[in-house]
Amino acid sequence: MSDAGRGRRNGEAGTENAVPTNPLRDPRDRRLPRIAGPSGLVIFGVTGDLSKKKLIPAVYDLANRGLLPPGFSLIGFGRRKWSHEEFADFARECAREKARTPFREDVWDQLAAGLRFVTGTFDDDEGFTRLAAQLSALEAERGTAGNYAFYLSIPPDDFPTVCRHLDTTGCTTGPDGSWRRVVIEKPFGHDLESARELNDVVGAVFREDSVFRIDHYLGKETVQNILALRFANQLFEPVWNANHVDHVQITMAEDIGLGGRAGYYDGIGAARDVIQNHLIQLMALVAMEEPTDFSAAALRAEKTKVLESTSLALPISETAARGQYADGWQGSEHVAGLTEEEGYDPSSTTETYAAITLEVHNRRWAGVPFYLRTGKRLGRRVTEIAVMFRRAPHLPFDTTMTQELGQNALVIRVQPDEGVTLRFGSKVPGTAMEVRDVNMDFAYGEAFTESSPEAYERLILDVLLGEPSLFPVSREVELSWMLLDPVLREWESQGTPEKYQAGTWGPRGADEILARSGRAWRRP
Incomplete structure (x- = not known):
């Protein structure tokens, strides 16, 4: 991975996510909610229990609370040969069943417009090539500005394969000023040695400040x-x-x-x-x-x-x-x-x-x-x-x-x-x-x-x-x-x-x- 690629994928200054400037508001005032800037979320393991019960409902709840941008996009990656519409039907059921906030059709319609599904397996270069193309398309269609987070809701043994394919197919590299981040679910290794190996594998593709290790208790x-x-x-x-x-x-x-x-x-x-x-x-x-x-x-x-x-x-x-x-x-x-x-x-x-x-x-x-x-x-x-x-x-x-x-x-x-x-x-x-x-x-x-x-x-x-x-x-x-x-x-x-x-x-x-x-x- 080139240094130039690292720089592009880790434009972490945070200005792209800032709430629009209000001259009457003290920027240090954290009482008002912060709204995510242009962005998208890619979920690997999107048909698993965590995604069905927690991740997709959480995305809907964020949209319902007005905390996601209008062009937010959610991309599922999995083996199933789903169309975008079939994935939207699946996600809709997850949201209706498990969301914390009331289900509203107008909110769902806006969110569903940005739902996409990419068919592929973790060791399939073609699937990741299709994913890279989809990310570029959404940048133009939905205004994501090339900002994407990759949520690895998958077994830790698959982390190295997915990270490697993300890197080799260009998914970890965005346009200048954009960011690419990775979210890792626990367990973070099986012991100290495997945790260090995992950190090395992920660190070879993503900088430490772009790695988000989820401990949902926090x-x-x-x-x-x-x-x-x-x-x-x-x-x-x-x-x-x-x-x-x-x-x-x-x-x-x-x-x-x-x-x-x-x-x-x-x-x-x-x-x-x-x-x-x-x-x-x-x-x-x-x-x-x-x-x-x-x-x-x-x-x-x-x-x-x-x-x-x-x-x-x-x-x-x-x-x-x-x-x-x-x-x-x-x-x-x-x-x-x-x-x-x-x-x-x-x-x-x-x-x-x-x-x-x-x-x-x-x-x-x-x-x-x-x-x-x-x-x-x-x-x-x-x-x-x-x-x-x-x-x-x-x-x-x-x-x-x-x-x-x-x-x-x-x-x-x-x-x-x-x-x-x-x-x-x-x-x-x-x-x-x-x-x-x-x-x-x-x-x-x-x-x-x-x-x-x-x-x-x-x-x-x-x-x-x-x-x-x-x-x-x-x-x-x-x-x-x-x-x-x-x-x-x-x-x-x-x-x-x-x-x-x-x-x-x-x-x-x-x-x-x-x-x-x-x-x-x-x-x-």
Whole structure:
């Protein structure tokens, strides 16, 4: 790839995406929504579940909210021999079924005018040549200005092939002043070595500032609210440190099993699927220092700095645990265990539950363990961050007065029931002095009239705007694998994971991680 080609495909100054200048508006005012400039989106794997359930509905919702340009174009690439009209019919059904906002015919008609389908396979030069021709045609027909993002909603093994064909057929090169970007879905590799290989493959075609690694959790409103909660309020900063925080628990629990995903999930497991990306990113947002501003460079610098200060708590045999769900009761339904799921290898050692302990070696967090856990077929579906505070050094109460008093906690509910809960002790009404835990609750659904946009809405728009704040850079990905790889290597030598009953909160070994220090997992 020539330097000239790099320059053309990465014209990232951002002026082509700016909102039209208004002399009465302060350009620093970010309260008004930013609208994408002339552009198009190419989706590889357009008939897959992610595209049907999330990407196409998110594009429609952006159009419905007036955040896409009139000439926006959506190009699907796949094996099916569809006409443009047949692809439009497929996309229409996806939008009607899964869109967050009401379906409006006038919005759909405008969006459908820019829908195109290109038939081809990932190893087919002719398909990519047709794609290059379609991109040029849309530049003239729809006014995309040659600006395109390529969304790789495909298995990571296919990334090298697709990137190579995009490059050799000229799809990554646009006219002067235009941009070409690539969006990569997780997992970002299988371990540190493969993550580095993947970064090299993509980096040979796209510059790092044109690579957008999607972690959809970072697009959730409640995750972004961590930054507002911490840095817009003086209330929490004085106690956000080891002097006051006892430990932090970050949980992503699912109440569903693998279902039809057995073939995809076997060999990946809960740690690779969730901890390496979602939970370690949440931990970085909780533990990072205040950035100088909210630019992408400043946010990424602070996240990288805290990850570089983080290590696994040792020994791994006492600070990490894994499990596989067995049959049990999920509510009123009796469900099968993992090894009984259709299409799953009964001898598989892939974990459906994983928990690890991290330590941050800096002045703020020294001595505070960060417990990260995730699992399937657990007690309920919930993702939360619980900052557990130290107990008061002295309680001037009789023990019977405070026997129902637990630790103070600040709980950030990422999903469902998005919001924040502060737990503290309060006197029970009556003549006796009895102190019991109570909750002070903030709920998004009650405090704001507008519903939160889907994560993919925010992230797709940010890709089109060239706004990289919510996308991990290669260094963050590699640091995450450095934390996880030693755990995975140890588990590979230990045989079968511990069983836990469906509908419970995981294997006994996970409880023992915290019990060794007199702590216990929260039951959300």
